[in-house]
Amino acid sequence: MVFSAPVVVLVRPQMGENIGAVARAMSNFGLSDLRLVAPRDGWPNRKALEMAAGGQSIVENATVIATLSEALAGAELAYATTARARDMDKRVILPQMAMREMHQHSASGQACALVFGPERTGLENDEVARCDTLITIPTAVENPSLNLAQAMVVLGYAWQCEQNQPCNLPSKIVEKLAPAEEFQGMLNQLEGYLDESGYFRVAARRPIMWRSLVNMFVRARLSEPEVRSLRGMMRCLYEAKET
Amino acid sequence: MVFSAPVVVLVRPQMGENIGAVARAMSNFGLSDLRLVAPRDGWPNRKALEMAAGGQSIVENATVIATLSEALAGAELAYATTARARDMDKRVILPQMAMREMHQHSASGQACALVFGPERTGLENDEVARCDTLITIPTAVENPSLNLAQAMVVLGYAWQCEQNQPCNLPSKIVEKLAPAEEFQGMLNQLEGYLDESGYFRVAARRPIMWRSLVNMFVRARLSEPEVRSLRGMMRCLYEAKET
Secondary structure (H helix, E strand, O other): OOOOOOEEEEEOOOOHHHHHHHHHHHHHOOOOOEEEEOOOOOOOOHHHHHOOOOOHHHHHOOEEEOOHHHHOOOOOEEEEEOOOOOOOOOEEEOHHHHHHHHHHHHHOOOOEEEEEOOOOOOOOHHHHHHOOEEEOOOOOOOOOOOOHHHHHHHHHHHHHHHHHOOOOOOHHHHOOOOOHHHHHHHHHHHHHHHHHHOOOOOHHHHHHHHHHHHHHHHHOOOOHHHHHHHHHHHHHHHHHHHO | OOOOOOEEEEEOOOOHHHHHHHHHHHHHOOOOOEEEEOOOOOOOOHHHHHOOOOOHHHHHOOEEEOOHHHHOOOOOEEEEEOOOOOOOOOEEEOHHHHHHHHHHHHHOOOOEEEEEOOOOOOOOHHHHHHOOEEEOOOOOOOOOOOOHHHHHHHHHHHHHHHHHOOOOOOHHHHOOOOOHHHHHHHHHHHHHHHHHHOOOOOHHHHHHHHHHHHHHHHHOOOOHHHHHHHHHHHHHHHHHHHO
16 A cells, blocks of 8 residues: 655745755655745745755745645645644644654655744744644654754655555544645635624734634544535525525 | 653764754753764864754753764663664664653663764664664655754654653663673773784674674663673683683
């Protein structure tokens, strides 16, 4: 059986050197699909190629995409690496468990994405909300700050370990989830309805209200039929209101 | 219980940047004792400090030592990371198992060393022979070559994982071994006796003959009383021959 490795999504990466070093580590540990969300210094980037050491083809084939939501196209599940704790109701797991899950998802034909935030600031809360699970890398309290390439080495290594000794997960974890496009389509549809219905009355509270909703839907781990049902339900509610 | 982290020994490291990046990774994952065997560009090294990002004190306190044998002073067990397979009768294990063992050794009051060879060439065979166990990092066959800092990230992460979830090993593995100085003293004594006894008749075969002997003694995992017994035995044999 062939396990397809997770897609790697770098959100607003700053330094070309870091992108190259991530590509190198991906290549070292058997990952190949790299997607860049709005890289700061544009693309292509010469420094990324120089640092890739064996991962040049990963750099050359990397795709540049405008937003995280679009970059998740084709991936049923998104795992975000995060350094600081977020005040969000999200599952937080260690790298090895994350890779074990991704391995199982892959075995059941589902693609996973591994999402990294910008070097200094990390992911924005809306982006974290869009991800299913957070991965935290255990570090020493004295110096917990890893750079992008170090984090990719840890996760690539954990992926490679899992390739060598797969192990089973409860079946709940490996249900077939809706493709990201379907899921995102549902969110877009809902957001439109809510805007037009005047749901977000206080503009200042709009971001946090919407984020909470996204969080809930992500946490529900919806299947494709469930997404279809929900979209039908939302349309039905919205159209009923207009009459 | 406090577990002391393994000592890190870089043998003939070439680039200051790599030494600094290793120090950074050590700091990220809770290791602190860095020993440099004959660094190519001398010491101190400005580039090492610049790359250390939080591991500056590790760079500043690093010690420079002439040989691997001396660098192992105080460490009962040496684990060498190695990229290529060696034609030697050595145990080869994965990082997580190595760190599990080191953790257990540490719990029984024994120090371990983690040995890395030079960037391009890796450790020489005599140096590998001096180490108890080889660690191999699982990588993709297409690009198996990790740099020093990447290897340190993998092993540091594996150490940190073990800190979080210790696990027991068979007691055979965690016996109290002889300190490195005692063990090395025995080897030096034996080598002197063999030279003077004309054991190494064909000069060209001397290195391989001696390496085989070292390998055997290392593999035996000798305790301090055993080393004393062997030294007594060797002296006895040698002096008997002279009469």
